[in-house]
Amino acid sequence: MTHLRQMMLDELQRRNYSPNTVRSCIHAVEEFARYFRRSPDQLGPDHVREYQVHLFRDRKLSPRTIEGQAAALRFLFVKTLRRPYLPDAIPFPKHHRRLPAVLSQDEVARLIDSASNLMHRAMLMTLYATGVRRAELCRLKVADIDSERMVLHVQQGKGGRDRDVPLSPKLLETLREYWRWMKPRTYLFPGMENNWRADVPVTDKVAWTAVTEAAKSARITKRVSPHTLRHSFATHMLEAGADLRTIQLLLGHAKLADTTVYLHLSRRHLQAAVSPLEAIDVSSGNEVKHSRRRVKR
Numbered sequence: 001m002t003h004l005r006q007m008m009l010d011e012l013q014r015r016n017y018s019p020n021t022v023r024s025c026i027h028a029v030e031e032f033a034r035y036f037r038r039s040p041d042q043l044g045p046d047h048v049r050e051y052q053v054h055l056f057r058d059r060k061l062s063p064r065t066i067e068g069q070a071a072a073l074r075f076l077f078v079k080t081l082r083r084p085y086l087p088d089a090i091p092f093p094k095h096h097r098r099l100p101a102v103l104s105q106d107e108v109a110r111l112i113d114s115a116s117n118l119m120h121r122a123m124l125m126t127l128y129a130t131g132v133r134r135a136e137l138c139r140l141k142v143a144d145i146d147s148e149r150m151v152l153h154v155q156q157g158k159g160g161r162d163r164d165v166p167l168s169p170k171l172l173e174t175l176r177e178y179w180r181w182m183k184p185r186t187y188l189f190p191g192m193e194n195n196w197r198a199d200v201p202v203t204d205k206v207a208w209t210a211v212t213e214a215a216k217s218a219r220i221t222k223r224v225s226p227h228t229l230r231h232s233f234a235t236h237m238l239e240a241g242a243d244l245r246t247i248q249l250l251l252g253h254a255k256l257a258d259t260t261v262y263l264h265l266s267r268r269h270l271q272a273a274v275s276p277l278e279a280i281d282v283s284s285g286n287e288v289k290h291s292r293r294r295v296k297r
Helices: 003-014 019-036 045-057 063-080 105-113 118-130 134-138 169-182 204-217 226-239 244-251 260-264 267-272
Strands: 151-154 163-166 190-193 196-201
Touching: 003 019, 003 063, 019 045, 019 063, 045 063, 105 118, 105 204, 105 226, 118 134, 118 151, 118 169, 118 204, 118 226, 134 204, 134 226, 163 244, 204 226, 226 244, 226 260, 244 260
Parallel strands: none
Antiparallel strands: 151 163, 190 196
């Protein structure tokens, strides 16, 4: 390990960043250095701008992905190397916020019923019933299931925050059936080591595969990922009458503004906003000529 890599690793860990964030930052800096074939401490903002053009034009990466790369490089130069760069010297790319895809309740039911095995079914039901993130799902432990209080404990979620979410009776029934079959010890969804079942967390890829394979079997044409079930959970909760503050706490959002996106997805809220067209009197479409030809005068 190089001295610079160790310096950056120490700075990241000193600020208690999550292991995933640490890995992403280190990897981003490694790719940056590899592109110029020079040590990162020999590069600067001009190289960052050239590199961002390469990521957009040649690698066709999304603005959000490039934003993560820029954040890692800012950390390298400003926090690790202590260079007094202004934020505009290493800019974040502008990106447009798109509304997330949401499944209907019928589509969610078809997705769950199309799971290839009991473990995948339990994972899909947990994602939809609790709204947990994919990484949080993979790190769930058997001890996190509190059947007496009917809650599921999410330990060290995004930002290092703990939270409790309601445990659905239907989900508990499925998890009990799954436990009798799998007999997990520490982690609810154990992974593999050397092609053998081990008491380690399952990888993110398994959760992704469980969702995408089920979506294909259910013939759902929308682009579906584990996060789609999180979006569907929040939207359906809102449509059922839950308030935004409650949904914010269940999702583990740090800011309420992150939760308000679901107002744009909820049919109940969309239908409550009456169009101004309904307040005016216009003639019926049957009374309007259908021809597009102009009448000669």
